[in-house]
Amino acid sequence: MKIPALLTILILPLSLLAARPTNAQAAAPTFPxxxxxxxxxxxxxxxxxxxxxxxxxxxxxxxxxxxxxxxxxxxxxxxxxxxxxxxxxxxxxxxxxxxxxxxxxxxxxxxxxxxxxxxxxxxxxxxxxxxxxxxxxxxxxxxxxxxxxxxxxxxxxxxxxxxxxxxxxxxxxxxxxxxxxxxxxxxxxxxxxxxxxxxxxxxxxxxxxxxxxxxxxxxxxxxxxxxxxxxxxxxxxxxxxxxxxxxxxxxxxxxxxxxxxxxxxxxxxxxxxxxxxxxxxxxxxxxSNGHGLRVAAQSSAPPLPVRTCIGLCHAVLKSNGLDGRFHVGAPGDSKRVDASSLEGAAKVMLVAFAIQSDGGKGGSSCPRWTYRARFT
CATH class of the missing domain: 3.20.20.80 (Glycosidases)
Incomplete structure (x- = not known):
């Protein structure tokens, strides 16, 4: 896999994100x-x-x-x-x-x-x-x-x-x-x-x-x-x-x-x-309760947590000697922010990112990229 030339990140206001269940909504598990x-x-x-x-x-x-x-x-x-x-x-x-x-x-x-x-x-x-x-x-x-x-x-x-x-x-x-x-x-x-x-x-x-x-x-x-x-x-x-x-x-x-x-x-x-x-x-x-793989490869598996993706982004950028900064916004947007600020941002949340390889091909979802990154 080629080292990504560009990591494109989509950020949205928290008010536009689908809310995760709150503790008040969550019900404690029952037997079994x-x-x-x-x-x-x-x-x-x-x-x-x-x-x-x-x-x-x-x-x-x-x-x-x-x-x-x-x-x-x-x-x-x-x-x-x-x-x-x-x-x-x-x-x-x-x-x-x-x-x-x-x-x-x-x-x-x-x-x-x-x-x-x-x-x-x-x-x-x-x-x-x-x-x-x-x-x-x-x-x-x-x-x-x-x-x-x-x-x-x-x-x-x-x-x-x-x-x-x-x-x-x-x-x-x-x-x-x-x-x-x-x-x-x-x-x-x-x-x-x-x-x-x-x-x-x-x-x-x-x-x-x-x-x-x-x-x-x-x-x-x-x-x-x-x-x-x-x-x-x-x-x-x-x-x-x-x-x-x-x-x-x-x-x-x-x-x-x-x-x-x-x-x-x-x-x-x-x-x-x-x-x-x-x-x-x-x-x-x-x-699958013992009935074989129930999800399609790559695309249907539940996404890994946002912070996992960010952490792996950091690790891959650092290990490849890159500058540790992400492009934020639409592809081609020249605005850059320090990656370390993303987790603590009060009004934005990382919800997805894509990879543009050196060959210019489109990237993949966070789960697939993190999986691949671990073996890079």
């Missing part, structure tokens, strides 16, 4: 809920450039979970796949994962997408009570923090709850404030104190069913330090897994995972499983 385990812990867990902690290459590259454009892109991809809830790994107050929760929630505002937390640490009952108060105070009232039956939802990993005694301790500390959903353990159905729901996190199993509670699926498992995968990826099997999950009718239909790259369980797009839709074969099957 399709959710994906999500990891906002990059770049900390990518490992050194010379030895990345993954066998795969994400299409977005080795991104930063603190980057708003990346979060926008991820939410758009999950929405395409029919995933309307992200279960974000959380490692305690003040941790890197905690510092990014506000960004995740902010990027979901005005969208029908919700977040909850996956409580990971094993801590004392006193600290659990403090953490529940902290989560409720800092995140629980956000309109895009998932609620079920009027309560904020909290998933709990097995290291924090692995016995009936632990369940009772959590429920006491909770005092009915949260809708708690711990990971299952042997004999969990026999506990005298029962939480609101249960789930299994089983990335080495293609399917897991916890009758009455959850159905989870995993595309594969290949730990970065393992020589071979423990669960081999197979798109044909994945299609059947998605069909089984949908047919189960389980209240919680869980994808393990969106982006746990170190364990090799990600359904996020990667160089190794690209597809014509630009979303990757695993998200394609989720999008």
């Amino acid at each position: 809920i399709r959710a994906a385990f999500y990891y906002p812990w990059f770049p900390e867990t990518w490992g050194p450039v010379s030895n990345r902690y993954t066998h795969y290459t994400p299409t977005l590259g080795y991104y930063n979970s603190s980057d708003a454009a990346t979060i926008d892109d991820h939410i758009a991809r999950m929405e395409y796949a029919g995933i309307n809830v992200g279960i974000a790994s959380w490692w305690g107050q003040g941790s890197k994962t905690d510092q990014r929760i506000s960004l995740l929630l902010a990027e979901a505002h005005s969208r029908n997408f919700y977040w909850t937390l996956y409580y990971e640490p094993a801590l004392s009952s006193t600290q659990v009570a403090l953490d529940l108060t902290y989560i409720a105070t800092h995140y629980g009232s956000d309109p895009n923090f998932l609620h079920v039956n009027g309560k904020p939802v909290l998933f709990i990993y097995t290291r924090a709850v692995n016995s009936c005694t632990d369940v009772a301790t959590w429920e006491t500390a909770n005092a009915g404030q949260f809708y708690l959903d711990p990971q299952v353990f042997a004999g969990y159905r026999l506990c005298s104190v029962q939480p609101a729901s249960w789930h299994q996190y089983a990335p080495t199993s293609a399917e897991d069913k916890q009758t009455g509670y959850s159905f989870s699926i995993s595309p594969g498992f290949w730990l970065a330090t393992d020589a071979a995968p423990r669960l081999v990826r197979d798109p044909s099997r994945w299609r059947l897994n998605v069909q089984d999950m949908v047919a189960s009718g389980a209240p919680w239909q869980l994808v393990t995972t969106f982006n746990e790259w170190g364990e090799g369980t990600a359904v996020e797009d990667a160089v190794q499983w690209q597809s014509p839709s630009q979303y990757g074969v695993y998200l394609d099957e989720l999008s």
